Amino acid sequence: MCRALLYLGEPVVLDDLLFQPDSALVKQTYMPKMLHLLNLAGFGMRAWDPSSRHPEVPFSYASDSLPVFDRNLKGLAEKIAAPCVLAHVRGVPYSTRVEIAPHNAHPFQFAGVPLALAHNGDLARFAEMKPLLMAHVKPHFAAQIRGTTDSEWIYALVVSALENPHARPQAGELHEAVAHALRVLREARAKLGIATASPVNLFLADGVQLAAARYCFDFGCYPADPAEFVAGHLNYYSLWYTAGRDYGMHDGEWKMTGGSGNATSVLVASEPLTRDTAAWVEIPEYCMLHASMAGGRPAITIRDLP
Numbered sequence: 001m002c003r004a005l006l007y008l009g010e011p012v013v014l015d016d017l018l019f020q021p022d023s024a025l026v027k028q029t030y031m032p033k034m035l036h037l038l039n040l041a042g043f044g045m046r047a048w049d050p051s052s053r054h055p056e057v058p059f060s061y062a063s064d065s066l067p068v069f070d071r072n073l074k075g076l077a078e079k080i081a082a083p084c085v086l087a088h089v090r091g092v093p094y095s096t097r098v099e100i101a102p103h104n105a106h107p108f109q110f111a112g113v114p115l116a117l118a119h120n121g122d123l124a125r126f127a128e129m130k131p132l133l134m135a136h137v138k139p140h141f142a143a144q145i146r147g148t149t150d151s152e153w154i155y156a157l158v159v160s161a162l163e164n165p166h167a168r169p170q171a172g173e174l175h176e177a178v179a180h181a182l183r184v185l186r187e188a189r190a191k192l193g194i195a196t197a198s199p200v201n202l203f204l205a206d207g208v209q210l211a212a213a214r215y216c217f218d219f220g221c222y223p224a225d226p227a228e229f230v231a232g233h234l235n236y237y238s239l240w241y242t243a244g245r246d247y248g249m250h251d252g253e254w255k256m257t258g259g260s261g262n263a264t265s266v267l268v269a270s271e272p273l274t275r276d277t278a279a280w281v282e283i284p285e286y287c288m289l290h291a292s293m294a295g296g297r298p299a300i301t302i303r304d305l306p
Helices: 071-079 126-136 150-160 171-192
Strands: 003-013 043-048 059-063 081-089 116-121 198-205 209-214 240-250 253-257 265-269 287-294 297-304
Touching: 003 116, 003 198, 003 209, 003 240, 003 287, 059 071, 081 116, 081 198, 116 150, 126 150, 126 171, 150 171, 150 198, 171 198, 171 209, 171 287, 209 265, 240 297, 265 287, 265 297
Parallel strands: none
Antiparallel strands: 003 081, 003 265, 043 059, 043 081, 116 198, 198 209, 209 287, 240 253, 240 265, 287 297
């Protein structure tokens, strides 16, 4: 399905995340190394730069075209360096009901809300779930839902669970908001008798912190109707992270140096961006990684999700 990445730390040129590495995010649209499904339904990005005008507002980009042919994106990526990035390439199974449009490109971010979210996965029978979810979405957020994706509704559930969605949440509150959204989805599935595998890998950032959740409802349960079967759901969706310093090309390899003990940056991705994967660690299933900067170094925690 989709592929995404998060970065937090020393400013990095976006080209070095999106286009240049062996398995750069844009390359994953047509030749992903894991979960071998194409991601041809659009690209979206948020990049925060504290030296920019209104630094709390990120650079924002969304397109329903193929990013590998997007000259505007390539030009911006070569020019912009940012210390916090959330980027996403969208993949969807073939269906006449799927809408490919810029308003369905991730990440999602409502007006005045610092937190942005991207999603890798899909919720089985989501159209049936929406009436049950509406009671858990604050009205002014429900009014801002523009697209047709389950992902935007997941975002609405998360930000609706925050005590003050217009401020950056603390790590514990963010974890609880994600856990709350998953509980709401689980209860809606139970009421409707939905027990089909539905991946929900989430990527969140607000410019000073990032979080990534690796989750799946009813993994291993598949629909009896072959027309509803999604081959990608046979595997638990991948999610990896690495920490270090001076991310870039070193001795002919894209990597970070120094090891996690001397890290100044953290990079999270659906799959490792680099050919050498020795420094990448897989995030456990049913867990959420959180990272923020403390004294110039990333403070990384991993907590269970119910």
